[in-house]
Amino acid sequence: MKEIPVKLWLFIMAMTVIKLIIASTTALGNDEVYYWTYALNLQWNYFDHPPFVAWLIRATTINLYIHNELAVRFGAIISSTIGTIIVYKTGKLLLNARVGWFAVLLYSSSFYCSIIAGTFILPDSPQMVFWLWSIFLLLKITRSIQLGLPTLSLWCWFGVATGLCMMCKIHGIYLWVAVVLFALFSNRKLMVQKGMYVSALISLIIVSPFIIWNIQHHFITYTYHSNRVSLFHAGINPLAFAREISGQIFYNNPIVFFLAWIAIFSFIKTNHLLLQSEIRLLLCCALPLIATLIFLSIFRDTLPHWSGPAYSCLIFLSALKLESISLSKAKAIIGASMLFFLFVVSAGLITINFYKGTFSPQKGSKNLGAGDPTLDLYSWKETGRIIDSIYRLDKSSIKNKPIHTIVITKWFPAAHLDFYVCAKTGLHTYGIGEIFDLHQYYWSNQTKQELTVGENAYYIVPSNLYDENSLNFIKSQFRNCTAPIIAPIFRNGVICKNILIYRLTGYRR
Template identity: 85%
Template sequence: MKEIPVKLWLFIMVMTVIKVIIASTIALGNDEVYYWTYALNLEWSYFDHPPFVAWLIRTTTANLYIHNELAVRLGAIISSTIGTIIVYKIGKLLLNNRVGWWAVLLYSSSFYCSIIAGTFILPDGPQMVFWLWSIFLLLKITKSVHQGLPTLSLWCWFGVATGLCMMCKIHGVYLWVAVVLFALFSNRKLMAQKGMYFSALISLIMVSPFIIWNIQHHFITYTYHSNRVSLFHAGINPLAFAREISGQIFYNNPIVFFLAWIAVFSFIKTKHHLKSEIQLLLYCALPLIATLVFLSIFRDTLPHWSGPAYSCLIFLSALKLESFTLSKVKAIIAASMLFFLFVVSAGLIAINFYKGTLSPQKDPMHLGTGDPTLDLYGWKETGRIVDSVYHADNKLSQRNKTVRTIVITKWFPAAHLDFYVCIRTGLQTYGLGEIFDLHQYYWSNQNKQKLSVGDNAYYIVPSNLYDENSINFIKSQFKNCKPPIIAPVFRNGVICKNILLFRLNGYKR
């Protein structure tokens, strides 16, 4: 660590403070709180993703002892710190300390790298550590092969890094796609490297628990994700394509995005001067980006899926800055950091202090529909509301069967109810419905007390997520469903959404 400059440590400290503030002042998002439920029951894989994010949450919450947003998100913040150090080392390995420093600044001004994968607790957080570590090892292997140095140990570590990357998120397989393409088209010497085959075996061994779990569960992870990206029966979807491109631009910071592509086209244009390291970075980035852009022509995709690929292009951007004047470099980096800070500040203010809701929908049963800030606001208040209703109902339990269950039909807002309501009240969630709506809740039911015929329950949903089909299905499962209690949640003195609590009597089956 002696080779890490003081200014980098100071910069990491400042960024960490910013991330801690964000992590402490807004509620967990839909995906984050869902991944927290993974940690409740550790397995070798889950419906949507491999298990590493569950292990990380279990660790940072001290085996679930600490119950707050910062503890849940701490793994992402730690991962971001480690990733930032690796970014500096990669830039330095590519050329010099200056390129490493510029890469750090560009990386840190990316919303994907610093917020989505660096503050929010998603599989992307730990994935980026192992993705970047894999890139660093590949670059060292490339240099060692060129210099005639031994590479076996580097290959073995690469197998470990890629295996762990795939145990975070299956996107890590694109690292091996890059290796194969690089070996076939740019550096045939790699094909003679025994270490490469040992490395592949190590990766396979490390992901084998994930594979075995999927075999035991009829490849549900593959089925789910293939349904999300399948082209069968799908026509051209220009809106999905536009969302993917605009999402890539915004998530990676527009300045970082366009600088990255300027660098890509610049290096490709002068391909006879391409260093093998630059070719390798292109192989690590372009196949994943191209795959997602192609799929988005037909189906909905999520722009953050391409985040790891753009982290590779950031190094090309840093190298490209070497050809700019120092004043121009400072202007570009300052603009990217200022834009990052402006958006983060605006987002925090909007989530916590916007008066009411951004949604034009004012009907009490649908208030807040379409307002994305409400996914991150009002859940502690929801816990207090349900707790007060639950305790009031318990006083009447001599006349009515005691409620112990909140029935859910979808994984969201079920996970929010688990984190903010069930921990407080002692209630449990129980899933009713189809597996592709319930996700991991389809199996977590096995660890919960089953609903018995005649049981009473609650159905709770915020008005911004209210769905007539879901409540009609719930009504069909119970003998009686009373009109909902409508409890307001305020933001800056104005109602932003309502909590709808339905009392259900007499479970039928």
């Protein structure tokens, strides 16, 4: 760590303060709180993803002892810090310390790298550590081959890094795609490297538990994801394509995004001789994933943050491009990128916590706030307090049969109810419905008290997530469903959404 300059440590500390503020002042999002439920029951794989994010949350919450947003997200902040150091070392390895510093600033001004994966807890959070470590190792391997140095130990570590990357998110397989492409089209010497085959074996051993899990569960994860991106019976979807492109631009920071593509075309045009092999390697690590997602988005909905790891590779090309221009221009570009980042983050925090009411056009009591994404990160603690008070009143009434269960039909807002309501009240969620709606809840039922015939329950949904079809399905499963208790949630003095609480009696099964 002696080679890390003081200014980098100071910068990391400043960015950490920003992330701690965000992590402490916003509720967990739909995905984050769902991944927290993974940590309740550790497994080798889950419906949506491999297990590393569950292990990380279990660690940062001290085996689930600490129950707050910061503890759940702390692993993402730690991962981002480690990733930042790797970015610096990679940039320095490519050319010099200034390239490393430029890469750090660009990396930190990316919303994907600093916020989506660097503050919010997602499988992407630990994935980025192992993805960046893998890139660093690949560059070292390339340099070592050029210099005639031994590479076996580097290949072994690469096998560990890529294996752990795939245990975070299956996107890590694209690192091996990059190795194959680079070996076939740029550096045939890799094909005779024994270390590459040892590395592949190490990766396979690391991911074998999650492969076995999928075999045992009929590859449900990939059945689900293939349905999401299947091209069969799918026509051209220009809206999905537009969302993917615009998402890539915004999530990676528009300045960082366009600088990356300018760097790509610049290096292709000039055929940079000094770092030709390294540039080709970085392109092999980035372009296949980006191209795959853009192609899929022509037909089906995709999520723009899936391309985040690929753009992290292009950040190094951007840093090299900045090194090739005047220092004043480089500082101006980086300054604009950081200012835009800080403006958006500040505006987002203010909007989430202080916007008056909701900017959703839906104003009915049952669908108030629909389509307002800021509400997923707001008021869940208050929701827990409201439901706890209603539950206590219901328990104190002799007339009422005891209720132990909140029935759910979808994984969201089920996970929010688990984290903010069930942990407070002692109730538990129980999923009824289809596996592709319930996701991991389809199996978590096995660890919970079964809903029995004749039992009473609650059905609870915020108005911004209200779905008439789900309610009708719930009603069909019970003899009676009361009119909802409607509890308003205020933001800056104006109602932003309602919490709808239905009492259900007589489960039919």
